[in-house]
Amino acid sequence: MRQLSPVYRWARWRSFGVRKPRRLSAEELAPWVWELPREAGARTVGLKAAAAALPAAPVALNRIDWEQFYGNANPVEIEVGTGKGLFLLNASIARPGTNFLGIEIVRKYQLYAASRYAVRKIPNVKTACADAKLVLRDFVAVGSVQAVHVYFPDPWWKARHKKRRVFTPEFAADAARAIREGGRLYIATDVEEYFGVMTAIVGAMPCFELRPAEEQLAAPRTDAGFATNFERKALEKGGGVWRAVYERTSAPVTVAADPTEAENEGTSSD
Numbered sequence: 001m002r003q004l005s006p007v008y009r010w011a012r013w014r015s016f017g018v019r020k021p022r023r024l025s026a027e028e029l030a031p032w033v034w035e036l037p038r039e040a041g042a043r044t045v046g047l048k049a050a051a052a053a054l055p056a057a058p059v060a061l062n063r064i065d066w067e068q069f070y071g072n073a074n075p076v077e078i079e080v081g082t083g084k085g086l087f088l089l090n091a092s093i094a095r096p097g098t099n100f101l102g103i104e105i106v107r108k109y110q111l112y113a114a115s116r117y118a119v120r121k122i123p124n125v126k127t128a129c130a131d132a133k134l135v136l137r138d139f140v141a142v143g144s145v146q147a148v149h150v151y152f153p154d155p156w157w158k159a160r161h162k163k164r165r166v167f168t169p170e171f172a173a174d175a176a177r178a179i180r181e182g183g184r185l186y187i188a189t190d191v192e193e194y195f196g197v198m199t200a201i202v203g204a205m206p207c208f209e210l211r212p213a214e215e216q217l218a219a220p221r222t223d224a225g226f227a228t229n230f231e232r233k234a235l236e237k238g239g240g241v242w243r244a245v246y247e248r249t250s251a252p253v254t255v256a257a258d259p260t261e262a263e264n265e266g267t268s269s270d
Contacts, residue, residue, distance in 0.1 A: 032127060074098055083109050088100050110129040113127050143177075149218075150187045176253045181248055181250050188242065190241050192240070210246055
């Protein structure tokens with residue numbers, strides 16, 4: 001059987017109900033892929049030849065100039081953990097007046113998502129293979145985005161894996177700094193315990209105010225009945241999905257206590 005080169009091997013991955021994307025070269029993908037400047041410690045996992053061919057983002061003092069980045073002054077929304085890109089595929093088509101950046105830490109999924117946007121030539125969405133915490137902290141200017149979406153993050157159950165958990169008090173604070181006043185933080189998960197952790201963190205921050213009437217706008221369902229592949233899997237197993245939407249207020253950003261640490265202290269013995 002003919003062997004695929006490493007640059008294209010990722011294209012063999014399939015997504016539910018969606019035709020496998022056509023293989024694209026690095027140059028064809030470039031408008032939909034942002035590579036962090038190498039001096040920022042960008043994470044590179046394979047595909048070195050492709051990464052070398054892609055341009056760096058236009059940054060000034062490490063902060064992205066969104067108007068230069070997208071070529072227009074439309075509002076920007078960020079999704080943390082894009083996966084195979086289903087949510088942003090639907091959102092970018094339905095809302096052409098909004099720009100979207102999808103951040104995914106796994107290269108093969110990032111490129112899978114980028115290829116879906118590229119073959120459709122969707123102009124208002126880009127992807128990055130990076131640690132979302134680093135991007136929000138070091139590259140996104142204060143109050144420069146309209147919304148941050150965090151859907152079905154891995155809960156990392158074990159204590160020794162806690163450092164890998166995306167939604168921490170520090171992450172929530174960085175997201176709050178990035179979101180402009182009146183903007184939104186959208187969260188959804190199929191793990192009730194993790195939902196409790198996330199809502200406890202955000203609920204302790206005066207800079208966020210819960211908007212329960214809008215909760216169905218978090219990972220809004222499509223005609224297929226789900227917004228992401230993770231949601232599809234959860235529904236197939238008969239599980240539930242928990243959603244919440246918060247508005248960014250004018251209050252200063254604070255870092256909340258980590259509720260998981262409080263639980264650990266409460267269960268420890270003298």
